[in-house]
Amino acid sequence: MDAGLFPRFRTEVAPGAVHVPDWLDAAGQRELLRACRGWARPPAGLRTVRTPGGGTMSARQVCLGRHWYPYGYAATAVDGDGAPVKPFPAWLGDLARRAVADTLGTTTPPYDIALINYYDGDARMGMHRDSDERSDAPVVSLSLGDSCVFRFGNAETRTRPWTDVELRSGDLFVFGGPSRLAHHGVPRVHPGTGPTELGLTGRLNVTLRVGGP
Template sequence: MEGELFPRPRTEVSPGAVHLPDWLDDGRQSELLEACREWARPPAGLRTVRVPGGGTMSARQVCLGHHWYPYGYAPTVVDGDGAPVKPFPEWLGELGRRAVADALGAPGPPYDIALINFYDGDARMGMHRDSDERSDAPVVSLSLGDTCVFRFGNTETRARPYTDVELRSGDLFVFGGPSRLAYHGVPRVYAGTAPPQLGLSGRLNITLRVSGL
């Protein structure tokens, strides 16, 4: 954020889990936002995710490459309009590989999945693990829009110990290695905190994964 007294530093939240503030510049954020708006259009567009038991997630989602549904992957939107999932673009994979190199100092893997979640001011995400992939490659998380509290926990339980990290627009969070299957969630979004020049009301989270399929 411009005008801050002290720049936010790079932080290793736990082994293999790294937060890089302001990783995306304003231009790249705008480009990603426009891409997300296109991906969100039907068919295979932004949807409300229904979970076993009949409930729904408050964050809405669109997928690229492979369609995620609780708890697996499919080539079509099996829990929505049934359309083929939109393709995963090579430029997004390149961005993910650069993210891993910057955060972990290692070559990035061949990403082939993106899960894009949209949060309005009331949306939340409960503690969960990204465990439906057949790969242990690091997960890349990019934030656009409103600031959120990102709760990053441990691999054994949804409860403590965990660390709350403030993720702002443009921030990068990567978790792999011993933290790859850590529980994590979003208990709060601060509505109205998105950079005005971005033109976004709400929060977008772009999560890149390797399917192993």
């Protein structure tokens, strides 16, 4: 992916939406990956998400704090094994609030929800909005493993205009304010592009949110 050939810079993709390359260093990525592997184990572990129409999402998911299902939150894995959702750790909330301060220069309520999506080389994520939370606090997204095309659109429609951003392992993407309800998705993952020393096949996306009252 020519990681050392072309420098990458912090970019405001849209008002309130900021991409910061390499925000997590190698040690931070390893720590987060170790935690994700523990969270992915049952009970309330990694699952295939089924949509109300009978389809399935190609990216598999595990939740912390509150369990997301289409289209709401619950205290248990209602569309999985029914077990209580794993707790949201305080250190992960601290990481989210630091990410918002670094990108948007603002403070937020305590973060309390994580959605962790695992993509293999064939997985995709259609254009959607993160609109099931009652809080308008920014969404914090951290990437591990393989690079992907992250498509960031607008709040009105799933169609253009949008901007395609390459997210690599360690990258941070935060969107809040006027971009909080923008449609976004992952049309493509680039298999085999993650750092070999991380030891991850595929891509993990750790998305942190504030549920609200």
